Amino acid sequence: MGLFCMPSLGADMEAGKLVEWLKQPGDSIASGDIIAVVETQKGAIEIEAFETGTLDQLLVPIGQTVPVGTPLAAIRGAGEAPVAIPAAPPMPAAPIAAPLMQVSPATPTFGSAVKASPAARKFAEEHGIDLAGVTGSGPEGAIVFVDVETASRAGGMPKPAAPAPAKPAAAGLEGMRAAIGAAMSRSKREIPHYYLGHAADVTTATAWLAQRNADCAPQDRILFSALLLKAVAVSLAGFPEFNGHFGKDGYVAAKSVHLGMAIALRGGGLIAPAIHDADKLSLAEAMTRLHDLVNRVRAGRFRSSEMSDPTATLTSLGERGADWVLPVIYPPQVAIVGAGSPVEEPRVVDGQIVPRTICHLTLGADHRASDGHRGALLLRAIAERLQKPEAL
């Protein structure tokens, strides 16, 4: 007997709204099946089951917003009898616990004695709510998102206008901006970042790709981003201090490389879902998975496991971006690799100045988990792999 709970889909998520059940009581469930769709600040996310059995009972009706960790449904294992269901926590949630992505503990900020989570702070700020007048229900009486939301409804506080049906994208973007703001504020507040850069010569790689793609239909072409994805993922597998999570017990290296890919959404916003076991994929598989992920993310449908478990992130600026980026780590990860747009630059090769295609690789990493010496080795390992694209 297992409970299927509202998952935490990122360090900044405190609650989600159930919008669709894709399985009904009596349906058999296999691990990995998509059971429900949850609306979050990042869009609609398909929630997968992690066990096998029969869906016994739905515990939350469609349309209800519940805190992370709330049981959504009961799943009965083969041969098990239905058992009693613990009462779902009421909406103003008690401390929210998630195994991997701990919601940021309330952190007092300068000039404020009120303890509140980043999302609660953000919401209060946006809605002109004084946190001093809000009762907290989180750890140590901290104010969490739902408290502020409840206060804004109950207290006659200035309430945001109901989202106009004609502008769903704009309303969603506001929520996403808040989510990005909360995660990045936490990152800059808690993570002692250090940054490194390395100019990778990708002349061979781009020429190799052009040759490989020359006789391919568009759907069979491989983009430079897929090459980067693979080179970064394989390199991370050999540098465990950059691939994992920093939680309340310190740093824990991950066993697999689930590489988060920062994907810009049309009209604004950014999401970095994971490509699972990216180091084990062939280059063609990496391209297929990347293509599929980008299309699904931009269509607003992606899966819970992709959101909840990236072990490190790659932000690639594409063909028409800036030369380089100083990337900000997505907590509780400890590293993010940046790749600038490949550019033609004069380089010295064997004593001669020659034009080469350069991709400026950067690393933002957490000093609690690693030091710059190893970071430099990681960037060099990625650059070397990009020199031998046929081996990827």
Add this chain to the structure above:
Amino acid sequence: MTRDEIQAILIEEIGNIAPEADLTALDPEADLREALDMDSISFLNLLIALGHRLGVQVPEKDYPKLATLRLAVAYLAAAH
């Protein structure tokens, strides 16, 4: 297929990739990817769609020939 029909299909497929863009205001001489903020995956999606709709497979070396709406229509009309 006439040039106008090809242009209509091209604009329809661009609209699928950039649904928020006002394509009636699109300058036929503007750089398509700049004007519509198309990254390499969006552009690849456009080429895949054009392959299905027009039976034209645009090789990578010809990408500059699709730089603007006017150039792209001319290229697709010739290749079709």
